[in-house]
Amino acid sequence: MSHPDTHESSAQSPHAEPLSLTAVSDQLASAVEHAALSVVAVHARERLASTGVHWRDGLIVTTDATVRREQNITITIPDGRRVAATLVGRDAASDLAVLRVAAGVSFAPATIGDPTTLRPGHLAMAVARLDDSGPRVSFGAISTIGHAWRTWKGGEYSRRIQSGFALYPGFGGSPLVDAAGRVHGINSGGLSQQLATTIPADTVERVVSQLVATGYVPRGWLGAALQAVRVGESAKVAAQGREGGLLIIGVAESGPAATSGLLVGDIVLALDGAAVHEPHDVLDVLQHMAPGRAVSFDLLRGGVFVRVIVTIGERPSGHDDRRSRRGAR
Template identity: 40%
Template structure:
């Protein structure tokens, strides 16, 4: 048994040593520095949005000990991802787990570089699930929960499997009391958008809403039991301009059923921004249809 544990320990230490070349320190806030991961060899770095508190005067500590200025390429608070660029070449990019090899019970390592050297903590993948939306409406392609301890400065750092592949970025901002990892698929998608456009578009209606059960005859007519009751409509918002009012119940948008807030958030995608789409509501017990031009959330 001792030999097995000794071999495993050495192999995991080797994984950390190899991964260290792709892990950087991110100095983007007043308090303790955080961590980032080298995304491309020519200086693109991904990290957590919440650890980059300023848009300028950001610095990055590389694996060789040098400290270089970094420019903020863009950020997406809804997925807690930010992209930085440093003037460097020949860096060692992360080897992402693009094939999603993770299983519940797999041993994993959370790595961070809040100081000059890499730090590590060990845990297991405790839960996996399908894609989900954050409280801000960002789409995360898979639910990855671990029992690793997120030490100060570990946000923006990677989760590694025992094969040395980067499963994703660890974040302490997406949920309280739970260690969640943003998977590689989400990082690639969001980072690609930020590199191309500098921001991620999110649709906006300007409403506050809550799920409500529909009257029996209405439910039968629309083929669903619930809709979204508007409890507030912002003045001058896209919803207001379309004639929607407090007390209306949205049952569909652009031909897709709206039963709960997640349905609506999922339909307010960037490709719908600026487009006029049909919205079906229930008002005074009657089903009505109008059109709304989707705005862009700042």
């Protein structure tokens, strides 16, 4: 009978030597040890700390939902010391916040991995730190790798990464760590109630760069509430054959829609010639559009085709700050 440590699995490469359970366990422990060198506890709320990662250049990344105060923030670094940190910027839409560690404090930055190399079934861990007692770990496997997606708050992620490990209290802001100790993203407790959801490393890098540059992430803003509607048969000629669009059901006072002449009751058919069918079609356009850009809106107004030029504004500060504390681990 073969010893369990030497039994070859049919799933293994025929050219790979099988690893014993002990060797796999030791490898994972080494990966945690390496990743933990860049993991900190973030003290920015009452009672329970959250987790952060030394991303680069003295910058600590954590989740926005776990930063409850913007002053008197401290972090516990891997050697157990508690030091001061300042808030660089935050973005509720992507659930990311960036802190800067106090001058003169030095410790290892994370080894950043490539999220495109992850596959369902890969072993993965969340590595947290809540105090000076050392790292804490939640273990599982990658469950889902999906396409680019938008959160309910409007944040845009390069891919969907979900894992089967639990995000315990304080694990918000923890890194997703692979078996080699590489960090592939930041775990957020507020994006899903079923599986741990990770903000991919490339998305984190993009948001960090924007927060360092400006303190916030500028996003285009229309200032209108929209809902999908169908165009009646009698209006299809005026609608240039389109069967549906977006009914404007509200406009923000002094917002871009109002100041550009959009009215409640208008049906938006297209933006710069591209048809729109659902509110997220407009969000997709605004997400990548710099404030100040002029956009052509094709409308159906009172059964008549109208074209209005709208100057896109910048989303007001705090407009997307309706943070859900549910799941802010």
